Structures are given as structure tokens and as C-alpha cells.
Amino acid sequence: MENYFYDFLNQISEEFTRTLRELENAIYNSPRSMLTHSRTFIETLLEKVMIHENMENEPYLTIIERIQDLDESGLLTDEVKNSLHEVRKLGNKAAHDTRQFRFSESLTAWEHIYIIVKWFVEVYGSHDIEVPEYVDPVMRRDHSYDLEEMNFRFQKIEELLKQAVQNEQPKQVSVDSHNLNAKSTNDADSETGGPVEKQEVSLSETMDKAPGLIPIRTISYGNDGVEVPYFLRDTFLLPQRFENSERFLVRLGGVEEARIMSELPERLDGFHNRIVRYNETHSEVFFSELKNFINEEIRRRKLMQNRPGELFLFYKSEEIVVTEELGKIEINKENFTGMPGLIDQLNEDGIKFVRDLPKELVILGKYKGVGTSRVESFFNQLKEKQVSKIEELV
Structure with missing residues (x-):
């Protein structure tokens, strides 16, 4: 890797450095993905702190519970606490809401992440580490990942983050209580006018495409x-x-x-x-x-x-946005009624969650005994579940 802004974090956690690189790559390519996966980053960081402070660190704890526990223990400044909540709230919205997310929102989360990381390094890192001043990320146009590749990379990064937490040890009373320099050894990686005028109009329209x-x-x-x-x-x-x-x-x-x-x-x-x-x-x-x-x-x-990084399911002239929460819904006979034959055949083909569905839903009509009306009913039930997820968020 070329020199990267957060390379100084390698002394504490190579996984953190790699995760932040992926998050930065997604700021302009997929604001939704960036916001959603930012939650995982701060959750892992909070876990590291709780383990180091010998605090209860059960897997069922939510992000907000972790923030509250650390705050009650006097470990968070108001600025850091606010930044943690902002990243958490933006991530929750991105995981549920179907609206288009803006670059400004992912940039806002990115600035809050800097505040969190700076605090983490200054309190729990080596005194030799110097955190540089914040710099806005640059929009790179030479290369970008498509949604599937981006999600795959995030999946691998988050697996590394989980491994890093498993290897974390609480602080030793006999040593510097604010030192987390132990690194993980895991690798990530018209039709008017004459012929001349008409030709000019046609050329202009083509060039504007x-x-x-x-x-x-x-x-x-x-x-x-x-x-x-x-x-x-x-x-x-x-x-x-x-x-x-x-x-x-x-x-x-x-x-x-x-x-x-x-x-x-x-x-x-x-x-x-x-x-x-x-x-x-x-x-x-x-x-x-x-x-x-x-x-x-x-x-x-x-x-x-217009909505980069979004995952859509299309049916005829309609579409729905597959948020993280919608994508996790299991495709079974309890969640989707009136079509047991289709559900069985989808499951047999390894399509067990909404996120596994093909982007073009009309091809579900290829299954035995499944007609247009059945596919349309399935799509309508998907829309209903999307609405219910939004209502849960509200």
C-alpha cells in the first residue's frame, strides 16, 4: 500500500488502518455502505477500550449501551461521546432508510471518526504516535469498486476486525494503563430548420449524452x-x-x-x-x-x-432499495406467504435471504409452477416489508 493518512494506526491495529482505508474509498462511491460499516468500526473500537479497561464486554451489548457504559465510567469527553452517537445514528439510518444518502453525510461521519480515532490514539496509544491534522478525503476517479466488490471487501475487513477483538487483552496493572500497542498478526488486505441545422442539433444532442x-x-x-x-x-x-x-x-x-x-x-x-x-x-x-x-x-x-453504491431489486418498471436490514430478512414460508413452491425452489438454489435475490425479479418466473401473478405477489410482499422496516426506524 502507498502511504496513507491513517498509517500511523499500524502501531496499534493494522485492521483499523485497513478498515479506515475501505471506509474512505466508500465515501464518494457508496455513502450508504460507508455509513453502515462505520458502525462496525466504532463498535470494534469500543470493544477494544472496554476490554482494556476490564469492563463487562458481552457480545449482546449494543453500541449505545457501550457508549453509555464508557461515559458513566468517565472515559469519554463530550466531544468524543457526541461523535460516537453521530456515527451510530447515521449508520442506523443508512441500514434502514431507503432514501438516497449524500456525500455530505458520509463526509460528516468521516470527520467524527477522526475525532474518535484521535481520542483513542491519545488515550490508549503510544505517546510516540503523532496524529496529523484532519484532511478532507479526495474524490478519486481513476478507480472505484462496484457494489458487489465493495461489500465483499467490507466483509473481509470486518472478519479481521472481529479477529482483532478476540486477540485483545485487558490492561496489565503493572504496565502503562494507556498502551494498546500490541498488534494483531492477521493480514487483511427537432424537427425544424433545413438539413444543416438539423444535423447540428443532432450532433449537439449526441455530444451532450x-x-x-x-x-x-x-x-x-x-x-x-x-x-x-x-x-x-x-x-x-x-x-x-x-x-x-x-x-x-x-x-x-x-x-x-x-x-x-x-x-x-x-x-x-x-x-x-x-x-x-x-x-x-x-x-x-x-x-x-x-x-x-x-x-x-x-x-x-x-x-x-445517481445513487451510487445502492443495491436495487427491479420488477418491471418498479424497484426497491435493499437496505442492510431488508437484505437480512430470511426467505421462508413464514415471511412470504401464499407461495410455498417458490420458497422451496429458491432455498434449494441457495437463495435464503433477500440480499441473495437476483436483481431482476422477473426471472423468478422460470421456476416450476410460478407465474407472473406469483412473482408480482412476492415483489409486493417485499415492498410491504421495506415499509415496515422504515416504520420500525421511525
């Missing part, structure tokens, strides 16, 4: 056409996404046609002739649904770009 949205081709039917953006050039045409053309697409796929966007011809007039027993209506309906598919994919892309 966001990356990935620049049209690369047009697919037509009759006098109508739809532009295919760059990011969809080779996208898979999932038959279940085309409600009235599902069988049509399945049949086309059987003869190696229309499996991906790039396999579609420039014009869809007469496209049905590539398989038997279909007529022009099927080509027309497919074109109509293709337009809807492209528009929906553009909407989803913009949604995910």
Missing part, C-alpha cells in the same frame, strides 16, 4: 425507430422482460436469433419469418416492447448512477 448513452444504432419498424445506446450494445434480451413476446423470443433464441441486442437486424419488419407459425403482429408487438425495454434500461442506469 452521458457516457454509455450515446446511440450507436437505430432499430426500426415501419415508420418508427428506437435508438440503441452504447451500454446496451450487447445486452442480453431476457425473454421474461418481454411479457407479450416471451415465447417469441424463446423460439428465436432456439434458432440463434435475438439472444442479444447486437443480433437484432436494422429493421424488424418481417422479423417473424425467421421462425415458423408466427405473423407480422408478433414482430410489431416485439418492437413495441423493445422500445419499452430500452427506455426502462436507460432509466435504471440513470437511477444507479
Whole structure:
């Protein structure tokens, strides 16, 4: 690793340094992830302090109980106590609330974490450690992790944090009561104007397109056409996404046609002739649904770009945000009623929690005995559980 702001923490805990690096990487890439996992960081730090102070440190203690215990023992300053509560509250909101979280919120938590870490080092670290002045993190555009990779990295980091706490020892009466230098040995890691004006307008509109949205081709039917953006050039045409053309697409796929966007011809007039027993209506309906598919994919892309680091479950033109609390809900017959066959088949495939579900829920219709109405019912129950989680937070 290159030199990092919190490298001075390596003398106390390499796990802390690595965790803080991951949290900083998530500030701009995924504010929700940063806020949620910040709770785990301060909880581990509080555990270390409680172990060192020979205080009761049962695993069932909540963060707020740990803060209260330390405060009652006179171990926290008002500033540190306030910062601990702010990080805790922001983390709780990020774990439950479906709204979009702002960079300003993750930056606020980051400043509070600095106050907490500075206190921890000054009170429990070596006197030789000098904590530098706070510096705002820089938004890096050269590299960012996608949500799955980020969550995987946080999972590994938090495993290391848990191991570090297990190796923690209470302070020795005969030595400096404020020294936690024992390090863990675990490694982490329009259509107006003439031809010239029209061309200029078209060029301007193209240049104004966001990356990935620049049209690369047009697919037509009759006098109508739809532009295919760059990011969809080779996208898979999932038959279940085309409600009235599902069988049509399945049949086309059987003869190696229309499996991906790039396999579609420039014009869809007469496209049905590539398989038997279909007529022009099927080509027309497919074109109509293709337009809807492209528009929906553009909407989803913009949604995910505007809300980086969020995990969504999509169903037709709707979506729900999978918060940490929603993701932990178990998929069983008690939580989701009226569909035992679907639940059994999901569990058999290793899908046991909401977080394990595929992002595109229409594919659940592939399971035996599961139709559109069953999938829609499942999605509606997911929405109800999301609402109930929000109400619990309130």
C-alpha cells in the first residue's frame, strides 16, 4: 500500500488502518455502505477500550449501551461521546432508510471518526504516535469498486476486525494503563430548420449524452425507430422482460436469433419469418416492447448512477432499495406467504435471504409452477416489508 493518512494506526491495529482505508474509498462511491460499516468500526473500537479497561464486554451489548457504559465510567469527553452517537445514528439510518444518502453525510461521519480515532490514539496509544491534522478525503476517479466488490471487501475487513477483538487483552496493572500497542498478526488486505441545422442539433444532442448513452444504432419498424445506446450494445434480451413476446423470443433464441441486442437486424419488419407459425403482429408487438425495454434500461442506469453504491431489486418498471436490514430478512414460508413452491425452489438454489435475490425479479418466473401473478405477489410482499422496516426506524 502507498502511504496513507491513517498509517500511523499500524502501531496499534493494522485492521483499523485497513478498515479506515475501505471506509474512505466508500465515501464518494457508496455513502450508504460507508455509513453502515462505520458502525462496525466504532463498535470494534469500543470493544477494544472496554476490554482494556476490564469492563463487562458481552457480545449482546449494543453500541449505545457501550457508549453509555464508557461515559458513566468517565472515559469519554463530550466531544468524543457526541461523535460516537453521530456515527451510530447515521449508520442506523443508512441500514434502514431507503432514501438516497449524500456525500455530505458520509463526509460528516468521516470527520467524527477522526475525532474518535484521535481520542483513542491519545488515550490508549503510544505517546510516540503523532496524529496529523484532519484532511478532507479526495474524490478519486481513476478507480472505484462496484457494489458487489465493495461489500465483499467490507466483509473481509470486518472478519479481521472481529479477529482483532478476540486477540485483545485487558490492561496489565503493572504496565502503562494507556498502551494498546500490541498488534494483531492477521493480514487483511427537432424537427425544424433545413438539413444543416438539423444535423447540428443532432450532433449537439449526441455530444451532450452521458457516457454509455450515446446511440450507436437505430432499430426500426415501419415508420418508427428506437435508438440503441452504447451500454446496451450487447445486452442480453431476457425473454421474461418481454411479457407479450416471451415465447417469441424463446423460439428465436432456439434458432440463434435475438439472444442479444447486437443480433437484432436494422429493421424488424418481417422479423417473424425467421421462425415458423408466427405473423407480422408478433414482430410489431416485439418492437413495441423493445422500445419499452430500452427506455426502462436507460432509466435504471440513470437511477444507479445517481445513487451510487445502492443495491436495487427491479420488477418491471418498479424497484426497491435493499437496505442492510431488508437484505437480512430470511426467505421462508413464514415471511412470504401464499407461495410455498417458490420458497422451496429458491432455498434449494441457495437463495435464503433477500440480499441473495437476483436483481431482476422477473426471472423468478422460470421456476416450476410460478407465474407472473406469483412473482408480482412476492415483489409486493417485499415492498410491504421495506415499509415496515422504515416504520420500525421511525
